[in-house]
Amino acid sequence: MKEHAAPITRAWVLHPDIKSDRDRRDARLALAEAVSLAHALPGLEVAGEEVVPLPKPQPRALFGTGKIDELGQRLKAAEVELVLVDGPVTPVQQRNLEKAWNCKVLDRTGLILEIFSDRAATREGVLQVEMAHLNYQRTRLVRAWTHLERQRGGLGFVGGPGETQIEADRRAIDEQLVRLRRQLDKVVKTRALHRAARAKVPFPIVALVGYTNAGKSTLFNRLTGAEVMAEDMLFATLDPTMRQVHLPTGADIILSDTVGFISDLPTELVAAFRATLEEVLEADVIVHVRDISHPETDAQARDVDAILDNLGVSEATPQIELWNKIDRLDGPDLEAVRARAAREEAVHLGSAITGEGLYGLLDAVTTALGEAKRRDTITLAFDDGRRRAWLFQKGLVEAEEQSDEGYRLTVLWSATDRARFDSL
Incomplete structure (x- = not known):
């Protein structure tokens, strides 16, 4: 903060x-x-x-x-x-x-x-917010202030004679946007290198998404032992945070906490934060965290689904819903939610505060990862014929080429396939 x-x-x-x-x-x-x-x-x-x-x-x-x-x-x-x-x-x-x-x-x-602007902590987050702010201000230049109706003369490199203040202000904003985009491109390239390095680690990515204040960061902290800012406040988390988590099955995953969604999210921010939300696009499994105690939980869920669609999240990516904050419900309300959840697929009740239901959630994540496929490129030594043959026998190889180091294979496999391969 x-x-x-x-x-x-x-x-x-x-x-x-x-x-x-x-x-x-x-x-x-x-x-x-x-x-x-x-x-x-x-x-x-x-x-x-x-x-x-x-x-x-x-x-x-x-x-x-x-x-x-x-x-x-x-x-x-x-x-x-x-x-x-x-x-x-x-x-x-x-x-x-x-x-x-x-x-x-x-x-x-x-x-x-x-x-x-207040919450963005990473360099990328700060740049994206600045760009969103400038785009917003640019739309405010149309008769927003009386001084914009005045005219001024201008030098050749600043603007021609009679250039209006509104034109000068808009051009200044456009120039600043160009500078910010260049800086952001460098940061995004750095993040791409980090993602490429992380891709070499055979851990699938599980992304937490949800309406703001649904309890994602509290859940993230409970599962990872991290200390991400988690308060009963909208937009407590604005920058993606990633941690390794060891599942009860023995498998490892990378858990990603993301910015909370909200209804009528400014279009400037949807575009500006697209890079921040790339972790969601790359996720092997998406866990949609819902505040099931909120009176508008269904409307909030629809808002989240709409933004995921807008981001271009693949329908093939498994999604699991955690109906969070059941500790805030009791009596008939709790029973009604339990009965409703029992009729739904891929829905789990739980509480990030008490820990109730989280083992069931992790089991569901494990199952979903067993079904999810991801594309990796691996290199095998020329004398590693047994594991190479196993990959072909399972039909996991999409392409193969030889290099000085050995066989370079592109494989499409699940986390279960990868774990079995590693045990060979």
Whole structure:
């Protein structure tokens, strides 16, 4: 965690409950999530929160004039410095609201970007967040600030005479984006080298995915003994963490903890964090961790599935669901969840806090790994004919060529095949 000496900012959280949106979420739960997002950003004090019923968004300022005046009185009385609007706010709406309320306004995308900026720890994470921020700011340049309407003269290498401030600002952002992409390319190449080195270790990758605050990092810590930041807070983990885990069967795996997903994840971040989520694309097994105690657990699961599809995760990759946090359920609720899980395939109940159900989860991972196939390139000495013959006998060899060191084989096999091969 980074150190913060910034003064406390009083914030007010608004969730516009847009009646014309047929796909809108439960307003009360959506507001609770928005407040959790606000608490995830250091230096903010939530002074108030409310759902604002809205027939439809107003192009000029999102809310109607009467509602803006009514909210403005409450914000002034509470000495609010920042209003967080849980939803998209256009640059024009943002400017007009800030003018009316005399305070800063941040929409859902802007807030999530701020949290990501605070939490990113690795060089790659920092670069990706900076790029996402710049892309977001670029969209805010359209009539976002009054000074952009002015014009200025320019030197040849800066911009032609009469270049508008908005053009200059946009070009400056584009130049910075080019610099960041170059830096990110270098970092991604370094990660590719790390992945290539890891591929030589015959350990399959098991990726933990799930909605933010589902308990992935707590589960990761329990299974690995690591000390990844695990708090009851949205986006507690932003950078991928990997550790070796010894399964009860004796097999070893690499367990990967990933950033939590969230509904309406800013498109800038989906693109920017694609490289961070490459571990999911390369996983042999995906464990989808769900907070089964959450009222919107099914909707959260659909959001996670949608992002996995967006990332291009193969349908052939085995997926297991862990319905986590059953320690928060009791009585009829717990029995109902147990009955429902019994009817589902590849679903396991458990608690990362108490450890209940985790042995069953690991058994399921072992079974799934036995079925999952991965492609490796191995080199056998010329006199290692017995193991080479075994590979061909099992039909695991896709290609073979000779080198100075021996036979170079491309094999498609399961973790079980690899373990048997190693024991020969």
